[in-house]
Amino acid sequence: MSPLFRVEGLTKSFGGLAVSRNISLAMSEGERLALIGPNGAGKTTFVNLVTGQLRPSAGRVVLNGEDVTGLGAVQRVRKGLVRTFQVTRLFSDMTPEEHVTLTVLQRQGRASRILGRFHGHSEVSDEVGAILRTLGLLEVARRKVGEIAYGQRRLLEIAIALALRPKVLLLDEPAAGVPAADTPRIEQALESLPPSLAVLMIEHDMDLVFRFARRVVVLASGEIIFEGLPSEVAADAKVREAYLGNYAHARSVA
Amino acid sequence: MPDLAGIVIIAAVGMAGYWLFPDNLALLTRIVAVALLVLSIDLVTGYCGVATLGQAALFGAGAYAAGIACVNGMTEPLTLVLIGAVAGAVAGLLMGSVMLRAHGLAQLVLSIAIVQLFHEAANKASAYTGGSDGLSGLMVSPLFGVFAFDLWGKTAYLFGLSLLVFVFIALKFVVSSPFGILCRGIKEDPIRVRAMGAFVFPVLLKMFAISGAVAGIGGALAAISTQVVGLDSVSFELSANALVMLVLGGLGTLYGALAGTVIFMGFEHMVSAINPFHWMTMVGALLIGVVLAAPSGLSGLLGTISRATTRGKGGRG
Numbered sequence: 001m002s003p004l005f006r007v008e009g010l011t012k013s014f015g016g017l018a019v020s021r022n023i024s025l026a027m028s029e030g031e032r033l034a035l036i037g038p039n040g041a042g043k044t045t046f047v048n049l050v051t052g053q054l055r056p057s058a059g060r061v062v063l064n065g066e067d068v069t070g071l072g073a074v075q076r077v078r079k080g081l082v083r084t085f086q087v088t089r090l091f092s093d094m095t096p097e098e099h100v101t102l103t104v105l106q107r108q109g110r111a112s113r114i115l116g117r118f119h120g121h122s123e124v125s126d127e128v129g130a131i132l133r134t135l136g137l138l139e140v141a142r143r144k145v146g147e148i149a150y151g152q153r154r155l156l157e158i159a160i161a162l163a164l165r166p167k168v169l170l171l172d173e174p175a176a177g178v179p180a181a182d183t184p185r186i187e188q189a190l191e192s193l194p195p196s197l198a199v200l201m202i203e204h205d206m207d208l209v210f211r212f213a214r215r216v217v218v219l220a221s222g223e224i225i226f227e228g229l230p231s232e233v234a235a236d237a238k239v240r241e242a243y244l245g246n247y248a249h250a251r252s253v254a
Numbered sequence: 255m256p257d258l259a260g261i262v263i264i265a266a267v268g269m270a271g272y273w274l275f276p277d278n279l280a281l282l283t284r285i286v287a288v289a290l291l292v293l294s295i296d297l298v299t300g301y302c303g304v305a306t307l308g309q310a311a312l313f314g315a316g317a318y319a320a321g322i323a324c325v326n327g328m329t330e331p332l333t334l335v336l337i338g339a340v341a342g343a344v345a346g347l348l349m350g351s352v353m354l355r356a357h358g359l360a361q362l363v364l365s366i367a368i369v370q371l372f373h374e375a376a377n378k379a380s381a382y383t384g385g386s387d388g389l390s391g392l393m394v395s396p397l398f399g400v401f402a403f404d405l406w407g408k409t410a411y412l413f414g415l416s417l418l419v420f421v422f423i424a425l426k427f428v429v430s431s432p433f434g435i436l437c438r439g440i441k442e443d444p445i446r447v448r449a450m451g452a453f454v455f456p457v458l459l460k461m462f463a464i465s466g467a468v469a470g471i472g473g474a475l476a477a478i479s480t481q482v483v484g485l486d487s488v489s490f491e492l493s494a495n496a497l498v499m500l501v502l503g504g505l506g507t508l509y510g511a512l513a514g515t516v517i518f519m520g521f522e523h524m525v526s527a528i529n530p531f532h533w534m535t536m537v538g539a540l541l542i543g544v545v546l547a548a549p550s551g552l553s554g555l556l557g558t559i560s561r562a563t564t565r566g567k568g569g570r571g
Binding site: 094115118 | 427428430431432433434435436438439442443445446448449450451452453456457460464
């Protein structure tokens with residue numbers, strides 16, 4: 001069976017500095033993969049390369065058997081390759097309802113219509129309501145994003161991504177900056193993701209990683225040093241070295 | 255209908271001006287024409303976050319297109335307004351496709367360069383535009399074949415006011431459409447908009463075309479009402495003044511654009527009568543006062559006050 005999504009030999013250098021080196025990995029439908037690694041390992045760069053915010057120096061990104069390396073970020077989203085951001089990127093004077101409505105209208109090709117209503121499409125508002133309910137955002141649906149809690153903003157990032165009906169979802173540290181008391185809410189949201197969706201999650205919270213992921217990939221200095229089960233990762237000598245020692249090298253790549 | 259109350263207020267204030275200042279209808283018509291220009295800046299600056307100091311290029315395109323059509327025998331006023339709108343929209347597409355290649359300060363400088371180029375083109379093409387003497391002798395036919403453009407400017411003012419109300423209603427629909435909301439998103443974070451799967455450039459270009467049509471209508475109205483088109487209608491000075499009016503009134507509400515224009519031009523008219531030598535100083539002082547006291551413009555100040563009063567009554571803020 002060919003995988004839903006794969007990257008082959010993805011490499012990115014800025015000048016002489018390689019921040020991603022020959023990264024290859026594949027994901028199938030329903031996959032739950034965690035991408036971990038010390039600071040500066042190139043995790044966010046990897047997401048940027050996959051989603052088209054950055055152009056790779058070499059390598060390919062393949063979705064559903066189609067090479068999407070030459071496509072820009074917008075086209076990749078439309079093909080089903082969707083990400084969330086490590087630091088939330090939201091419109092502070094809009095409400096969660098408006099964010100998700102705009103996203104659904106965009107998916108339907110109606111977001112740039114001048115002769116059309118924004119509110120009042122019953123099938124759109126039903127879908128928006130369902131997404132917000134799944135993520136527990138209904139009670140703040142009509143508050144401005146600038147006024148809601150940070151944990152709720154993180155959930156809204158996921159809501160926007162889900163409204164795009166992705167095939168592959170890349171979550172860049174979905175729990176970063178969220179107070180410990182709110183992390184269970186994020187975890188609950190991750191558990192409620194559609195079962196067929198392939199999810200790659202970058203995360204530093206190892207408890208979350210172990211509960212969520214069925215496979216772990218460790219990135220250090222821009223290359224994959226481990227790929228396997230969560231139960232094996234802590235025992236791996238190279239992983240321990242990447243996290244504990246050899247920091248001088250890791251920093252030169254940061 | 256969005257904002258029915260606001261639209262009624264605009265029409266009522268306009269009519270009050272008609273009854274209260276029957277001897278100043280030329281000035282009031284000029285205010286309406288410039289208000290259309292300021293509205294057009296609000297579309298690109300207030301709703302999309304693209305600052306421009308060259309918007310008079312689009313106003314002038316509309317004014318010259320209507321003027322040239324008129325001296326060549328196309329004298330029906332609604333047709334002239336349409337010609338102005340189309341010319342403004344085409345100029346807007348041109349301006350947008352140049353300006354949107356750059357960002358920030360470079361973008362602002364490009365807008366100045368474009369209005370200067372338009373100004374110079376209008377100056378050099380004197381066979382069509384009258385050059386520095388201006389294009390004069392516009393003989394506009396009566397509106398609907400009935401209402402002649404009279405010496406006191408009654409027809410011109412009522413025509414202009416109707417155009418303004420019509421454009422304002424149309425723009426209220428535009429800014430509350432999915433397209434308008436998408437523009438607000440682009441203003442705040444284009445990277446987020448792209449990650450939502452929406453292209454940014456064509457959306458902004460579309461807004462430039464709409465903005466150009468609105469500015470072009472303003473220019474055509476100025477040409478029809480004054481029966482001349484001068485180089486000042488395509489000047490950097492007009493562009494800059496119009497941006498100041500917008501900042502004065504407040505960005506991104508459409509109402510701010512109207513309030514800013516009326517206050518700036520009304521104040522300018524009053525103080526230049528009181529003190530013909532130092533009136534610019536007074537206008538400058540007014541601007542500094544507003545910017546210090548209400549950084550989000552007069553409409554922002556009103557919004558803050560209305561929120562404070564509703565909260566005082568026990569409403570939820």
